[in-house]
Amino acid sequence: MADLALPIALAALAAAFAAGAAAGACLTPRLRRRGASAPAGGSAAAAATRAEPERPGNAAPEAAGAGGPRCDSARLDRRLAEVGRMTGGLAHEIKNPLSTIGLNVQLLREDVAQVGGLLASGGGVAGGDEALAGLQRIQRRLDGVHRETARLRDILDDFLRFAGRIRLDLNATDPDRVVGELVDFFHPEAEARGVRLRTDPGNRGRPLRADGALLKQALLNLLMNAVQAMAPGGGRGAEGPAAARELLVRTGDDPADARSVLLEVIDNGPGIAADALERIFEPYHSGRRGGTGLGLPTSRRIVELHGGTLTVDSEPGRGTSFQIRLPREGPPAAAPDAG
Structure with a gap:
């Protein structure tokens, strides 16, 4: 289950970027060549010689024109780099609770099988006491799964709040x-x-x-x-x-x-x-x-x-x-x- 940490982290990262795009963030990097600009990934001729990131003063009409979103490339570059670096940290944070959940689920399966066997065999008073102890272990393990699930949710919520767009109510x-x-x-x-x-x-x-x-x-x-x-x-x-x-x-x-x-x-x-x-x-x-x-x-x-x-x-x-x-x-x- 710990192997899910990186996919979940990447999914959260994608969600954060999607939220930023929906709020009007400029997420299309552009390259400038001697006064001309072209979207990254354009023709080799358009991007030949020295290319550098588009800055606000060189923004294309669709990025800076009337009605279009304002694109602060320097701030965007910083945020993209910062959120990108966070992905590894997020995967690490997620791995621990996922590992704990996985271990508890495995132990739960064993406990359920044991209790089920005791109940099926009708082991008398001793068997009933052992089954009760097994049910108590199951309850503790379920509590552990619940705690780690809540922790996972908090980690992802914190990440999305940090990576997403913030608007001030001044x-x-x-x-x-x-x-x-x-x-x-x-x-x-x-x-x-x-x-x-x-x-x-x-x-x-x-x-x-x-x-x-x-x-x-x-x-x-x-x-x-x-x-x-x-x-x-x-x-x-x-x-x-x-x-x-x-x-x-x-x-x-x-x-x-x-x-x-x-x-x-x-x-x-x-x-x-x-x-x-x-x-x-x-x-x-x-x-x-x-x-x-x-x-x-x-x-x-x-x-x-x-x-x-x-x-x-x-x-x-x-x-x-x-x-x-x-x-x-x-x-x-x-x-x-x-x-």
């Missing part, structure tokens, strides 16, 4: 209110994991043009990453102190740019090793057990879609700080969505 948003609502929601999770969650609201009611729901999702991913990394065995490369684990969410003006808002998620956990820090925003690169590997890349994508940046500073043994910087006037008009 409104006047108060970052302090977004953080307050998110902390109220997340506080029980942090408390259950022994982490003290605090806020330092400093926006003072200044407006931010943003998609509040997506901004909340980006912050939630950062909070989940921090809390899980601070747990014993969180896997960031160094263990933090067992007590006094704290997580702070702070908002305010960006000291480097008065036109931007700064949101920070700061923890005093184990920190992130330098080699892992370089890859932390790569899809399916997760330094902790049980991580999907898409939380941080998704947060970065949401922030960049708003015209902002997501950066990170960390010191092993001291903690980690993520910084979200967003322009208060919102993203550029030419970037309403991403595919």
Whole structure:
């Protein structure tokens, strides 16, 4: 059953591309030769000498004309490369639950055969007890199959959300209110994991043009990453102190740019090793057990879609700080969505 991992991954990838195409993404690469353009795969004469990817300024009329979809080739190239790299990671993520499901199904077949034989033979009280134990094993194995099936669904859902097209619903948003609502929601999770969650609201009611729901999702991913990394065995490369684990969410003006808002998620956990820090925003690169590997890349994508940046500073043994910087006037008009 694990052999199905790559086909499923490729099917999910195709579905993501189809969703992007349906939303108007430009998925036909074009080649330019000395001012002329032709679809990739055209005649050898048309693509002779030096050919290079078509850029927005050289777009063909059907790609850039009135009524046609706008094609940001640079952004499209990046997304195609990024989603392509994800396929291998997705196949790896799928393989484990598929293997577990396959093993449980095999054991279920054996248990069913055993219980069926006991019931058919009428083995008395002893046989009845053994049959009951067999039925209990079957129930446990079915529970395992159900858990792994749900895990598989979550993996694929996360992938399709990340690989698909995101549209912003921009409104006047108060970052302090977004953080307050998110902390109220997340506080029980942090408390259950022994982490003290605090806020330092400093926006003072200044407006931010943003998609509040997506901004909340980006912050939630950062909070989940921090809390899980601070747990014993969180896997960031160094263990933090067992007590006094704290997580702070702070908002305010960006000291480097008065036109931007700064949101920070700061923890005093184990920190992130330098080699892992370089890859932390790569899809399916997760330094902790049980991580999907898409939380941080998704947060970065949401922030960049708003015209902002997501950066990170960390010191092993001291903690980690993520910084979200967003322009208060919102993203550029030419970037309403991403595919």
